Amino acid sequence: ALAQPFSENQLTTAQRLMDQALESDLGYEIVESLTTEVGPRLAGTEAESRARDWAIAMLKAQGFENVRNEPFPVPLWVRGVETAAITSPYPQPLAITALGGSSSTGPDGVEAEIVAFKDLASVEALPDGSLKGKIIFIDEPMTRTQDGSGYGVAVRKRRTTAYEGVRLGAVAALIRSVGTSTHRFAHTGQMQRLTEGEREGVPTAALSAPDADQLTRSLKRGQPVRVKMVLTPETLPPSESGNVIGEIVGSEKPEEIILVGAHLDSWDLGTGAVDDGAGVGIVTAAARLVAAENPKRTIRVVLFGAEEVGLVGAKAYAEQHWDDLDNHMLAAESDFGAGRIWRFETRVHESKLETAQAIGNAMRGIGVGPGPNTAYGGPDLTYVRAAGVPVVTLKQDGLDYFDLHHTPNDTFDKIDPADMAQNVAAYAAFIYLASEVDAHFRGDEE
Amino acid sequence: ALAQPFSENQLTTAQRLMDQALESDLGYEIVESLTTEVGPRLAGTEAESRARDWAIAMLKAQGFENVRNEPFPVPLWVRGVETAAITSPYPQPLAITALGGSSSTGPDGVEAEIVAFKDLASVEALPDGSLKGKIIFIDEPMTRTQDGSGYGVAVRKRRTTAYEGVRLGAVAALIRSVGTSTHRFAHTGQMQRLTEGEREGVPTAALSAPDADQLTRSLKRGQPVRVKMVLTPETLPPSESGNVIGEIVGSEKPEEIILVGAHLDSWDLGTGAVDDGAGVGIVTAAARLVAAENPKRTIRVVLFGAEEVGLVGAKAYAEQHWDDLDNHMLAAESDFGAGRIWRFETRVHESKLETAQAIGNAMRGIGVGPGPNTAYGGPDLTYVRAAGVPVVTLKQDGLDYFDLHHTPNDTFDKIDPADMAQNVAAYAAFIYLASEVDAHFRGDEE
Ligand SMILES: [Zn+2]
Ligand SMILES: [Zn+2]
Ligand SMILES: [Zn+2]
Ligand SMILES: [Zn+2]
Structure with a gap:
């Protein structure tokens, strides 16, 4: 020694x-x-x-x-309005927050049918253009650990779902929050940054865990579930x-x-x-x-x-x-x-x-x-x-x-x-x- | 027996x-x-x-x-916009929610200096007209008990603060939520109902516990603290x-x-x-x-x-x-x-x-x-x-x-x-x- x-x-x-x-x-x-x-x-x-x-x-x-x-x-990006609601068959608000760098839906928002996936990999496996006019929903949870090792796994969907949305023809995306809270807080965080000339992603927000659960329960009942999202963040000079x-x-x-x-x-x-x-x-x-x-x-x-x-x-x-x-x-x-x-x-x-x-x-x-x-x-x-x-x-x-x-x-x-x-x-x-x-x-x- | x-x-x-x-x-x-x-x-x-x-x-x-x-x-009362922010000396948003039955500030809101009290009794002891142009803030906590007995004590401020506000000439009121959550949720709940001919209370909202703490910390630093509140609930037919x-x-x-x-x-x-x-x-x-x-x-x-x-x-x-x-x-x-x-x-x-x-x-x-x-x-x-x-x-x-x-x-x-x-x-x-x-x-x- x-x-x-x-x-x-x-x-x-x-x-x-x-x-x-x-x-x-x-x-x-x-x-x-x-x-x-x-x-x-x-x-x-x-x-x-x-x-x-x-x-x-x-x-x-x-x-x-x-x-x-x-x-x-x-770069400067600032949050605007951020609301979402199930419009049918079980109308009710959902607690969301825009991801940093999200594009805007415009003040009138978008309303479309939800298509749910258990993880990002399932979305990445889809062929181009296969979610035309839909809202992507990824209900992938994060694992709680003392050393935070669950974060690196879960955060990938925060980074790239918006761009997968463009590839697939979706109109917007919702992810289960990257976080471990069981309370009704949506977790924000930065999306992957665009480099010069890349196309911006679809408007993307995180759902709180209880809201992700609620959306999943709604979908399990078998009818098509439609959601309206309004996100008006702005990318400023x-x-x-x-x-x-x-x-x-x-x-x-x-x-x-x-x-x-x-x-x-x-x-x-x-x-x-x-x-x-x-x-x-x-x-x-x-x-x-x-x-x-x-x-x-x-x-x-x-x-x-x-x-x-x-x-x-x-x-x-x-x-x-x-x-x-x-x-x-x-x-x-x-x-x-x-x-x-x-x-x-x-x-x-x-x-x-x-x-x-x-x-x-x-x-x-x-x-x-x-x-x-x-x-x-x-x-x-x-x-x-x-x-x-x-x-x-x-x-x-x-x-x-x-x-x-x-x-x-x-x-x-x-x-x-x-x-x-x-x-x-x-x-x-x-x-x-x-x-x-x-x-x-x-x-x-x- | x-x-x-x-x-x-x-x-x-x-x-x-x-x-x-x-x-x-x-x-x-x-x-x-x-x-x-x-x-x-x-x-x-x-x-x-x-x-x-x-x-x-x-x-x-x-x-x-x-x-x-x-x-x-x-009777029908519906929630509208509900936002609040410290405007000076430490500008930042506060998490609030309107109490059921609250009057509206109008879309432009009200902005005034906060006057803080430790409980409702301290407010009730004030002479008429003594808080002209101010926003009342009551930072009275609720005691957590197995049998819920803390509720009856704490809820009195939810019921009557808005009307005390009218008596004292205040422009609005904030109460620490009637609840025991330490998370950033404001607790709503009904105000005392008016009977025919009574005057409506001042616009009144509950602050989440962390926000009530934040306001109290801001006030402890010694400068006047000003808050802007926008509440636009409506009483409908x-x-x-x-x-x-x-x-x-x-x-x-x-x-x-x-x-x-x-x-x-x-x-x-x-x-x-x-x-x-x-x-x-x-x-x-x-x-x-x-x-x-x-x-x-x-x-x-x-x-x-x-x-x-x-x-x-x-x-x-x-x-x-x-x-x-x-x-x-x-x-x-x-x-x-x-x-x-x-x-x-x-x-x-x-x-x-x-x-x-x-x-x-x-x-x-x-x-x-x-x-x-x-x-x-x-x-x-x-x-x-x-x-x-x-x-x-x-x-x-x-x-x-x-x-x-x-x-x-x-x-x-x-x-x-x-x-x-x-x-x-x-x-x-x-x-x-x-x-x-x-x-x-x-x-x-x-
Ligand atoms: Zn961070
Ligand atoms: Zn950090
Ligand atoms: Zn109740
Ligand atoms: Zn009840």
């Missing part, structure tokens, strides 16, 4: 940081402030711009250095977003960066509490705690803009910092709610694995176990990870996350302050030890 | 009925049919009329006799409702009636599953089971119309059957959701108490304990109870009932079929034994 990479002194400091974090409400107070004083903050809107103003003021108030906004352009950054400049190696991120934007339906106000509170409060230890490396907090609408801020960050990515020693993003961290995952060079794992070992006392070396790092690290930046995931318990995710019910009251504090504790230990360790996590030491 | 009023044979039959009920899904299937094939059914609307057609067909299909609709006039009745005519004392009721109407937001589709399923399925035993007295199932909008069907029933109320031996209504029955309460003459309690004793094996002799009987029995009809309450566990009550989330998926079957079992035992027992429950045997 390798030698323990941390001194007794460093481990004692990490423990003290965790103890302090568990006694502190700072992370919780930051998410309270963001969700109350800004609320929903859809990418490219005036509300997201207010969130950046809030973030800059908050980071300055917390003593961060080099606080700035790094702007970038972003491109707007501006930005990544808000604050730093604790390193005392010994200021050019070397430990990046901790979260995303500042949210969907428009809730107030973006667990997605991702929690992450903003967690990484900011943790970095703030570590500041007092005068860390050797620079701690960079990045509050990404426009994550929800297609990782636009993540891409802008990677482009804007492309020449400096070799200086990004290690990166982590908190974007999986406010549940307790239970596992420390890494994605570092094999030769640095034990060193990286030693960081996680310091968190055993607060309930964090060892994880694999295949960490994802977080959605906003997609591009920097692809460019070779080593990442870690402080994996949260996500059993309930998709009950709230992208619904009106994602509000501050759902966050447990004790769970928030445990997250801050783990991030504080991570940030501090990553800034102190005398190693890189790539294969070659530059 | 009195002699056991039931023979061994009768008790065996009651037990067999309970066993059958526990094996049967009939109650569950009835509420599935109602909530799917009719859905929401607001009093006085075309949807409530469809519910009556459904009920008549269903009762006939289940073999009931004398199936009929007993019509009566009903009076319409028609009706009580749907089906009977099992008694084999020995056909003129003596055991009444079991539930209400057929629902609020418009959900599909009226726990309120009160469950009750419709429970009493109908139980009476259906008892039919096979050829009961001595007439079992009358009454599916009341227009309960939600002020017990209009209950009053019509009492008036239309006034001359026959002495023949109503015992009555019960199921209108507290689909939770398990845990207590048998009576409201009978002291001299008949042990006999009445013996009915409840037969249900011990399915988890039903003894209750007091102060039973309420159910909302639709208000007038017949006042006229002296003895009532019982088969008390359900209501711990979760007010999470769903009067919200969009009151849907079929919330009902547990095993709990429904336990309810049907208890009602079947009650109906059967009440029809067999050789006693009246009033003081004097006629």
